[in-house]
Amino acid sequence: MSTPVLTIDGPSGVGKGTVARVIAQKLGWNLLDSGAIYRAFALAVESRGVNITDELALVKIATHLDLAFKTQADSELVSVYLDGHDVSKELRLEATGEMASKIASIGVVRSALLKRQQDFATPPGLVADGRDMGTVVFKEAEFKVYLTANSEERANRRLKQLQAQGHKGIMSQILVEVEARDARDSSRKHSPLKPAKDALIIDTTELSLDEVIAQVSELVKA
Ligand code: DC
Numbered sequence: 001m002s003t004p005v006l007t008i009d010g011p012s013g014v015g016k017g018t019v020a021r022v023i024a025q026k027l028g029w030n031l032l033d034s035g036a037i038y039r040a041f042a043l044a045v046e047s048r049g050v051n052i053t054d055e056l057a058l059v060k061i062a063t064h065l066d067l068a069f070k071t072q073a074d075s076e077l078v079s080v081y082l083d084g085h086d087v088s089k090e091l092r093l094e095a096t097g098e099m100a101s102k103i104a105s106i107g108v109v110r111s112a113l114l115k116r117q118q119d120f121a122t123p124p125g126l127v128a129d130g131r132d133m134g135t136v137v138f139k140e141a142e143f144k145v146y147l148t149a150n151s152e153e154r155a156n157r158r159l160k161q162l163q164a165q166g167h168k169g170i171m172s173q174i175l176v177e178v179e180a181r182d183a184r185d186s187s188r189k190h191s192p193l194k195p196a197k198d199a200l201i202i203d204t205t206e207l208s209l210d211e212v213i214a215q216v217s218e219l220v221k222a
Contacts, residue, residue: 002140004029004125006220007133010147011182011193012097013154014204015212019147020129022213025076027127027220032120033069033078034130034137035100037113039091040067040082042099047083055108062112094177101181104131105188131185134196143220146195147212149205151179 006023008016017033024031044065050057068081079088090096103109110132117137120126128137134144149157155175162169185193195201200219204212 003121003123004143005121005138005141006125006127006143006145006216007138007141007196007199008127008129008145008147008216009131009133009135009193009195009199011149011151011154011178011185013158013178014147014149015157015209016129016147018209019212019216020127021076022209023216023220024127026213026217027125029125029127030120030122031078032117032126032128032130032133034117034128034133035097036069036078036080036091037065037067037117038100038104039096040080040087041065041109041113042096042103043082043087043090045103046099052103052106055106058103058106059108059112062109065113065116067116097181098177101184105184105190107190110136110190131193132191134199135194136191139196144196144199145216145219146199146201148201148203151175151182153205154178 008020010016020031020033041062044061045052045058048061050061052058066083070079070081072079079086080091081087114137120128121138130137134141134146152175155171155178158174158178159169159171202212202215
């Protein structure tokens with residue numbers, strides 16, 4: 001029997017990373033944060049000074065990407081290592097997300113990173129979050145969820161997250177960034193952000209984190 005997979009897709013700032021982490025912990029399953037792979041890839045491209053129009057060079061970097069995820073001993077948080085260096089902080093910067101979104105629209109990059117993502121599906125199960133987990137990477141997944149929320153709410157969540165990390169943010173600016181990233185991720189030719197036909201769509205605008213987790217847990221139990 002193949003490894004069970006739960007895919008959680010959705011736009012930026014919807015909270016899918018947190019939901020995926022909590023559910024994976026509850027189930028004792030592995031976790032794939034596919035956005036972190038695209039973010040780390042973007043950092044690798046930037047640090048090598050490669051132009052994003054040079055597709056051959058991009059594929060070479062993607063194929064040899066030296067990337068490792070390590071769970072911190074004192075918490076459930078995951079540190080990300082690129083070329084042996086901890087890049088967890090840089091990875092979460094808005095500028096890195098922006099760069100990742102641009103580079104993720106290139107078809108050959110997506111193909112080169114496909115197997116690396118699929119390799120995360122090992123027993124006892126996988127929770128995978130991203131934009132195309134249910135539509136492309138794990139098309140045959142047993143459980144599929146698509147989380148959404150209106151852009152104001154997602155910008156608000158992003159602002160709170162930044163504040164909790166001791167950063168400042170301007171709501172109007174974050175809203176513009178969130179909407180621009182959604183537009184790019186949804187309108188691209190390759191693997192655009194959209195719900196899989198067989199996904200459970202949950203509008204989280206009015207829901208608490210616990211309520212979202214309860215609905216997703218229910219789907220997997222059922
Ligand atoms: O989920 P995130 O914010 O960490 O993702 C950063 C960018 O990476 C996102 O704007 C688009 C890209 N991405 C993607 O194209 N496909 C995925 N499965 C995950 C992320």
